[in-house]
Amino acid sequence: MMLSFRPMRHSDLPLLQRWLSLPHVKAWWHTPLDLAGVVAKYGPRIDGVEPTHMFVIEHEGRAIGWIQWYRWRDYAAHAAQLGAEPSAAGVDLALGEADLLGRGLGSKALRLFIERVVFAHDVSAVVCDPEERNTRSLRAFEKAGFKIERTIRLQGEPFDRRVIRLDRAHHIVDPDHQGK
Ligand SMILES: CC(C)(COP(=O)(O)OP(=O)(O)OC[C@H]1O[C@@H](n2cnc3c(N)ncnc32)[C@H](O)[C@@H]1OP(=O)(O)O)[C@@H](O)C(=O)NCCC(=O)NCCS
Numbered sequence: 001m002m003l004s005f006r007p008m009r010h011s012d013l014p015l016l017q018r019w020l021s022l023p024h025v026k027a028w029w030h031t032p033l034d035l036a037g038v039v040a041k042y043g044p045r046i047d048g049v050e051p052t053h054m055f056v057i058e059h060e061g062r063a064i065g066w067i068q069w070y071r072w073r074d075y076a077a078h079a080a081q082l083g084a085e086p087s088a089a090g091v092d093l094a095l096g097e098a099d100l101l102g103r104g105l106g107s108k109a110l111r112l113f114i115e116r117v118v119f120a121h122d123v124s125a126v127v128c129d130p131e132e133r134n135t136r137s138l139r140a141f142e143k144a145g146f147k148i149e150r151t152i153r154l155q156g157e158p159f160d161r162r163v164i165r166l167d168r169a170h171h172i173v174d175p176d177h178q179g180k
Pocket residue numbers: 024025028092093094095096100101102103104105106107108129130131134135136137139140143
């Protein structure tokens with residue numbers, strides 16, 4: 001199963017807009033945006049103006065979704081609600097192609113991305129906050145080595161989230177990448 005990551009480009013934004021509008025993504029990302037809205041929100045991240053780093057997930061050379069990471073010190077108000085330390089990072093992802101869900105790609109992408117990209121930086125842990133109802137996502141993060149820490153409710157949201165965590169010391173080493 002060949003998975004790789006490349007930085008998102010401006011030319012990917014129409015594809016990102018299509019993915020964000022699909023029911024299985026929209027249900028959890030809550031950002032139904034038109035193309036102008038996607039350009040306004042994600043363009044500054046691609047340009048390095050906003051400190052969230054956007055990557056396209058490729059499977060056998062085909063763009064199948066996206067994954068992003070950021071340092072919690074850059075989002076202090078949100079981090080405080082999670083209890084995430086400034087040296088930790090956050091990661092979010094979605095597979096845009098519905099026919100690829102539930103085949104192990106998401107958990108594998110998480111593991112590889114954290115190993116190769118996030119932990120290549122000075123990051124102590126990865127702390128994320130999937131919705132409590134998003135059982136498929138929670139299971140995918142769990143398969144990537146995350147543990148549930150607590151349940152919280154973010155200010156202004158009418159639903160609970162699970163705070164989940166993967167410490168650098170405990171992350172699972174990419175078996176395809178050992179010794180290389
Ligand atoms: C979340 C996401 C990236 C996970 O990727 P994936 O490839 O679908 O996940 P995996 O196949 O690696 O793992 C999913 C696990 O959940 C299980 N699962 C699938 N549907 C489920 C459901 N409705 N309830 C509970 N578990 C479910 C699968 O069986 C699998 O577990 P198993 O291998 O033990 O059987 C992907 O589903 C996705 O893009 N979803 C839409 C966007 C989203 O929710 N993003 C996350 C926001 S936090």
